[in-house]
Amino acid sequence: MMALSVSDVYKSYGETPVLRGVTLSVAPGSLTAILGASGAGKTTMLRVIAGFEAADAGTIELGGLVVDGGRPRRRVPPERRHIGFVPQDGALFPHLTVHGNVAFGLPRAQRHGPFVDELLELVGLSPFAARYPHELSGGQQQRVAIARALAPRPRLVLLDEPFAALDASLRAAVRAEVLGALTAVGTTAVLVTHDQDEALSVADYVAVLRDGVITQEGPPREVYSAPADPWTAGFLGTANILPGTIAAPDGVRTVLGRHELRHAGQLTDAAEEVSVLIRPEQIALHPVHAAGATLTGKVMETRYHGHDALIVVDVAEAGHLQVRALGGEQAAPGDEVAIEVSGPVTAWPAQGSV
Amino acid sequence: MGGGGGRPSLRRGAAFRSFRTGTRYPRWLLLLAVVVTVLVLLPVVFLLWQASHAGWGTIWPLIFRNLTWTLLLNTIELGVIVTCCSAVIAVSAAWLIERTNLPLRRFWRAVVVLPLAIPDFVIGYTWLSLTPAVHGLFGASLVMTLGLYPLVYLPVAAALRRTDSSLYEVARSLGHGRLRALLRTVLPQIRAALFGGCLMVLLALLAEYGAFEILRFQTFTTEIFTEFNLGINTAAASALSLVLVVLSVLVVGAELAMTRSVAVRAGRPAGGVRRYRLGWGVLPSLLFMAALVGLGVGVPVSTLVYWLTQPADLIGVAPIPLLGAAGYTLMYSFLAAVVATVAAFPVAYLAVRHPGRLSRVLERLGYLVQGLPGLVIALSLVFFAVRLVYPLYQSPTLLVIAYSVMFFPMALISLRASLVQLPRRFFDTARSLGCSPVAALLRVTIPLAAPGIAASVALVFLSAVTELTATLLLVPTGVQTLATAFWAYQTQVSYATASRYAAVIVVIAVIPGVFLSRWLDPSRSSSGRGASLRSFVRGITRGGRP
Numbered sequence: 048m049m050a051l052s053v054s055d056v057y058k059s060y061g062e063t064p065v066l067r068g069v070t071l072s073v074a075p076g077s078l079t080a081i082l083g084a085s086g087a088g089k090t091t092m093l094r095v096i097a098g099f100e101a102a103d104a105g106t107i108e109l110g111g112l113v114v115d116g117g118r119p120r121r122r123v124p125p126e127r128r129h130i131g132f133v134p135q136d137g138a139l140f141p142h143l144t145v146h147g148n149v150a151f152g153l154p155r156a157q158r159h160g161p162f163v164d165e166l167l168e169l170v171g172l173s174p175f176a177a178r179y180p181h182e183l184s185g186g187q188q189q190r191v192a193i194a195r196a197l198a199p200r201p202r203l204v205l206l207d208e209p210f211a212a213l214d215a216s217l218r219a220a221v222r223a224e225v226l227g228a229l230t231a232v233g234t235t236a237v238l239v240t241h242d243q244d245e246a247l248s249v250a251d252y253v254a255v256l257r258d259g260v261i262t263q264e265g266p267p268r269e270v271y272s273a274p275a276d277p278w279t280a281g282f283l284g285t286a287n288i289l290p291g292t293i294a295a296p297d298g299v300r301t302v303l304g305r306h307e308l309r310h311a312g313q314l315t316d317a318a319e320e321v322s323v324l325i326r327p328e329q330i331a332l333h334p335v336h337a338a339g340a341t342l343t344g345k346v347m348e349t350r351y352h353g354h355d356a357l358i359v360v361d362v363a364e365a366g367h368l369q370v371r372a373l374g375g376e377q378a379a380p381g382d383e384v385a386i387e388v389s390g391p392v393t394a395w396p397a398q399g400s401v
Numbered sequence: 402m403g404g405g406g407g408r409p410s411l412r413r414g415a416a417f418r419s420f421r422t423g424t425r426y427p428r429w430l431l432l433l434a435v436v437v438t439v440l441v442l443l444p445v446v447f448l449l450w451q452a453s454h455a456g457w458g459t460i461w462p463l464i465f466r467n468l469t470w471t472l473l474l475n476t477i478e479l480g481v482i483v484t485c486c487s488a489v490i491a492v493s494a495a496w497l498i499e500r501t502n503l504p505l506r507r508f509w510r511a512v513v514v515l516p517l518a519i520p521d522f523v524i525g526y527t528w529l530s531l532t533p534a535v536h537g538l539f540g541a542s543l544v545m546t547l548g549l550y551p552l553v554y555l556p557v558a559a560a561l562r563r564t565d566s567s568l569y570e571v572a573r574s575l576g577h578g579r580l581r582a583l584l585r586t587v588l589p590q591i592r593a594a595l596f597g598g599c600l601m602v603l604l605a606l607l608a609e610y611g612a613f614e615i616l617r618f619q620t621f622t623t624e625i626f627t628e629f630n631l632g633i634n635t636a637a638a639s640a641l642s643l644v645l646v647v648l649s650v651l652v653v654g655a656e657l658a659m660t661r662s663v664a665v666r667a668g669r670p671a672g673g674v675r676r677y678r679l680g681w682g683v684l685p686s687l688l689f690m691a692a693l694v695g696l697g698v699g700v701p702v703s704t705l706v707y708w709l710t711q712p713a714d715l716i717g718v719a720p721i722p723l724l725g726a727a728g729y730t731l732m733y734s735f736l737a738a739v740v741a742t743v744a745a746f747p748v749a750y751l752a753v754r755h756p757g758r759l760s761r762v763l764e765r766l767g768y769l770v771q772g773l774p775g776l777v778i779a780l781s782l783v784f785f786a787v788r789l790v791y792p793l794y795q796s797p798t799l800l801v802i803a804y805s806v807m808f809f810p811m812a813l814i815s816l817r818a819s820l821v822q823l824p825r826r827f828f829d830t831a832r833s834l835g836c837s838p839v840a841a842l843l844r845v846t847i848p849l850a851a852p853g854i855a856a857s858v859a860l861v862f863l864s865a866v867t868e869l870t871a872t873l874l875l876v877p878t879g880v881q882t883l884a885t886a887f888w889a890y891q892t893q894v895s896y897a898t899a900s901r902y903a904a905v906i907v908v909i910a911v912i913p914g915v916f917l918s919r920w921l922d923p924s925r926s927s928s929g930r931g932a933s934l935r936s937f938v939r940g941i942t943r944g945g946r947p
Contacts, residue, residue: 099829125832126840132833138826142848151844152834199835 048111050075050235051096051203056105058088058095065091067259068105073203073237073252078229080250081239084282088259089239093205096237097132098125109202131196131204131234136212137188139180145191146176152199166194169228185213186221193225197232204229204236210245222249243283247271255279272326273309273393280324280393285357285369287330290397291323299323299394302364303342309391320397325388327357327371332378333385344368346382360384426755427838433747438763441744441770441809447781448642455636463640472621472641476648479541479620480606484599486546491553492595494693497686499561500587501677509690510558514551516697518910520867521548522611523887523903527704529615530896541618547697548612549605553598560594561587566675593659600656607649608774610870615891621645622776622870629780629874642777653772657765705907708900721886727905730883733797734865737804738858744805745812745857750846753820754828764813771810779803779871800875807871808861815860819853820846859913866909883909 051073058066065088073079083089094100096107098114106116109130114123139148149166150158157163167173170190180188189209196204209225210218226249229236240246246253247267254264255275263275274280277288291301297308301323335343344362358370358378368386378384452460497503498510516524525544528535535543564587572582610622621641628637679686745767752764782803786794793799827849831841847854869884876885883902890899 094829097829097833099832124837125829126835126837128833129835130833132830134826134830136826138824138830140827140831140845140849142851151831152836195830195834 048075049073049108050077050110051237052106052108053092053096054106054108054116056092056095056107057103058091058100059103060091065259066095066102069256069259069261071254071261071264073235075235076233077251078226078236078238078249079252079254080246081237081254081256082243082246082282083239083241083256085241087256089241089256090207092256093132093207093237093239096203097130097205098123098128129199129202131199131201133189133192133196133204133206133209135208137180137185137192137209139183139188139191139195141180143179144176145172145178145180145183148180148191149194149198151195163198166198169197169231170194170224184217186217189213189221190224190228193228197228197234200232201234204234206236206238208240209238211240211242247283255282257282274324276395277322277324285327285371287325287327287368289323289325289365291321291394292319293321299392301325302362303386303388306388306392309393321394322397324393324395325368327369329388329390329392330368330370331387331389332358332360332370332372333387335383335385342386343383344386346378346380346384348380349378360386362386426751426757426759430747430751430755431759434751434760434763437744437748438766441806442766443785444773444778444781444806445646447785448639448646448777451635451639451781451784452643455639459636460640460643463637464644468624469641469644472619472624473644475538475618476607476620478538479545479618480603482538482542483545483549483606484602486542487550487553487602488595488599490546490550490693491557491598492591493689494550495554495558495561495591496587497679497690499558500566501679501686502683503679503686503690504683509694512694512698513554513690515694515911516548516701517551518863518867519548519698519701519907520611520869520884520903520910521545521605521609522615522869523705523907524548524701525612525615526887526891526896526899526903527701530708531700531704536616537618540616541613544612544616545606545609549602550697552601552605553595556594556598557591560591564590570675597656597659600652603652604649604656604771607645607652608776608870610776611888621648622774625776625780626870635784638780642780645774646772646777649772649774650769651772653769656771657768702907705900705904708897709904711897711900713898713901714895721881721889721902723886723901723905726881726883726886726902727909729880730866730906731909733800733804733882734862736801737808737865738862740801740805741809741812741861742816742854742857745809745816746854749813749816749820753817754825764817767813768810770806773807775803775807775868775871776874778807779874783874795875795878797877797880800872800877803871803875804861804865804868807868808864811860811864812857815857816850816853819850819856823849863910863913866906 049072051071053069053071056066056069057064069088069092071079071081081089081092091100095102095115101122102115107114108116109128112123113121114128115121139145140151143151145167146163150163153160153162164173164176167176170193172187172190172194175183175187175191180191183191192209193204193206206225210222213221222245238246238250247270250267252264253267253270255262255270257278263270263279270279271283274283277286280286280288289301289303291299291306294300294305298305299308299321300306303325306323306325342362344360346358347361347367348359350357350359354373356372356378358372360368360370362368370386372378494509494513498506498513503509521544524547525540528540528544534540568586568590569582572586573579577585608622609620610626613620613623614626621644625638625641625645628641629635748763748767751760782799783794786796786799823846827845828841831845832838836844866883869888872882872884873888876882881889883906887899887902887906890896890902
């Protein structure tokens with residue numbers, strides 16, 4: 048049984064449709080990331096699941112129980128859904144201490160029990176129990192917010208871009224602690240984010256939300272390497288998209304050569320013309336005089352990022368290609384380089400727009 | 402995944418239909434808000450009923466007689482003079498204090514608003530007791546300008562604090578001279594505040610009674626009072642009340658029609674504040690401020706102190722115990738403050754949390770009460786009690802009801818302002834942690850709105866303590882409040898005895914006044930309203946100082 052299942056949910060604000068038939072299932076104990084650009088409907092989706100907003104149509108089930116849906120429509124109010132909620136800025140109650148915040152959702156008798164201290168221990172904030180939220184850093188506030196959400200032992204925790212407001216230097220550490228706490232408790236969690244690195248690196252399962260519809264879902268590796276369409280491919284990371292043709296039985300041919308298809312048979316009855324995705328890290332650069340170098344190009348630009356570099360290479364037949372190289376490798380604009388593509392690729396039937 | 406499939410297009414149709422029926426309001430909240438709004442507007446119903454009781458055939462000629470035109474002319478003359486003088490004084494003072502390097506700015510900022518804590522009838526009494534020359538149009542203009550200019554000063558100063566001095570500098574760099582740069586960059590930014598403040602002055606002028614009676618200046622309120630007292634001529638009183646209400650409602654309508662969004666922006670201007678150097682203009686500026694504070698605060702306060710040092714002069718009036726009068730004033734004012742705040746809460750909450758056409762209408766109707774002068778509210782309640790529930794007539798309940806209705810808009814404004822600052826997330830988070838809506842309200846929303854609730858209570862309390870007109874009409878039999886005791890002695894020219902009661906009124910009014918101005922002081926909240934809100938809340942919940 049799924050911990051959460053959202054089926055064909057619609058929600059509009061006035062005349063503006065925000066969710067247009069969202070369907071998503073979340074397995075118990077997993078961390079699912081909902082990835083989408085701003086305005087895609089991510090926050091609305093969380094608010095509908097939490098019960099702060101009513102769905103216009105569709106069904107939401109928690110552990111098999113309908114909390115929004117059915118006929119006549121049944122709506123369980125947020126306080127009876129047992130869903131923890133961590134908003135973007137934490138929204139710690141400013142009139143309560145850290146301890147008061149964490150104990151907020153517990154029955155009166157348990158508010159001063161050892162459980163609150165255990166939770167504070169879990170997020171490493173025991174020494175701060177008597178502090179007020181404004182006396183904490185942004186990262187500490189988020190850790191309190193997660194402890195507060197976990198305290199009533201929710202069936203599901205929803206996190207609404209909880210790390211977006213933190214400094215880049217802090218983000219990774221706070222993320223690790225917060226997700227560590229989630230894992231320690233073994234709760235099912237849904238994280239909403241617009242940061243593809245975040246979604247791909249921390250989630251067990253990624254769902255891409257675009258204009259109120261889930262366009263793709265699956266394990267991060269799957270979603271990244273075999274995106275459902277060119278837009279998703281570009282949204283998830285740097286993408287080279289080249290025109291190509293089908294080369295039977297399970298390959299495609301582009302100006303860069305013949306490539307194996309990741310999912311054989313994917314394009315069996317498709318048109319001859321296809322669009323082919325080649326990720327920058329699938330391309331390797333070699334010196335021109337190396338053995339077997341058949342395809343060459345000229346380095347146009349290098350964008351150095353420290354750990355790696357993105358190199359733009361102009362290949363006569365293919366236009367500008369983006370290539371990821373390790374930071375140590377050297378290439379200067381104007382250099383002639385040989386190009387080699389490795390690994391299977393993903394292709395879609397070509398459309399006018401691609 | 403049950404319940405999937407289906408026909409989305411049809412379902413979307415259902416969603417749109419539910420939208421067309423409007424915002425979904427929580428039923429109990431809506432019911433409360435509607436009941437409160439209806440109750441608050443009942444005086445209008447009574448007023449119309451009273452008029453129709455006298456018969457419209459009697460009322461119309463009473464409205465279109467020469468007296469009405471005289472009163473209207475007096476009101477317009479006074480309105481133009483006081484509003485213009487207040488605007489000039491307030492803008493000058495606000496600019497000097499907020500935008501120049503005027504010395505002693507903190508001191509000026511604190512004292513320039515003090516006239517608000519002194520009731521206008523007390524200012525009038527101190528001037529008249531100084532010299533009988535202060536009377537009529539001249540006297541009324543002088544006293545009312547000195548008493549009411551803070552109503553313009555406060556919003557204009559707040560707007561000036563928000564304006565960015567880099568705008569002025571850009572204008573200078575684009576070839577504008579000093580004055581032209583000021584007029585083209587600063588003036589547009591304070592225009593809304595200035596206009597709003599002037600409307601408040603007009604409204605206060607229309608409602609004032611005590612000061613005009615003392616200064617022998619004839620306006621609608623003094624005439625209504627006379628008609629009412631002379632054998633209770635309800636027809637004439639209600640005819641004039643109708644005219645007065647129409648005038649006031651026009652002013653309130655103009656105020657409501659102004660865009661409120663201008664006033665929402667808060668916090669430090671991004672470009673920082675660079676103060677204009679006065680140079681040798683500092684001397685006339687200091688003289689101006691000294692004269693303003695001297696006339697507006699110095700004269701009333703020193704006159705009051707002078708009379709306090711004089712032996713009591715009881716002439717033909719039975720002595721009224723000072724402590725007893727103070728006790729009644731405190732009790733009625735505090736009850737009214739609580740009642741008005743409690744009543745305004747559902748309306749403010751509905752307007753902020755569930756914005757929609759209906760909640761907006763309810764809120765606007767609440768503000769409309771500002772257009773009902775206290776005298777009119779009191780008269781209509783007298784009529785209501787005498788006709789329908791005689792035991793209520795001259796009972797403490799009716800007086801507290803009158804105060805609560807009169808100052809309902811103030812409670813609404815302060816509650817609204819503090820609720821708007823509370824992000825919805827707090828309420829939602831509390832719900833997700835297992836709180837029912839009522840529990841979330843009690844455990845999160847109300848504690849966080851505490852500053853606004855306290856401000857609302859303080860504001861209504863302060864206004865009720867300094868109220869005279871409705872109190873004179875509704876004071877319970879055998880009871881004297883500070884205001885009625887002051888009035889009794891003042892009309893007997895027992896200036897020294899009257900000063901005791903006036904002094905206590907001023908002292909009681911100054912305490913919440915100081916509390917309010919400290920709370921509203923921008924320099925204390927400039928570190929972020931969030932932080933000041935938190936420290937304030939902590940102060941309250943721990944019983945310590947904020």
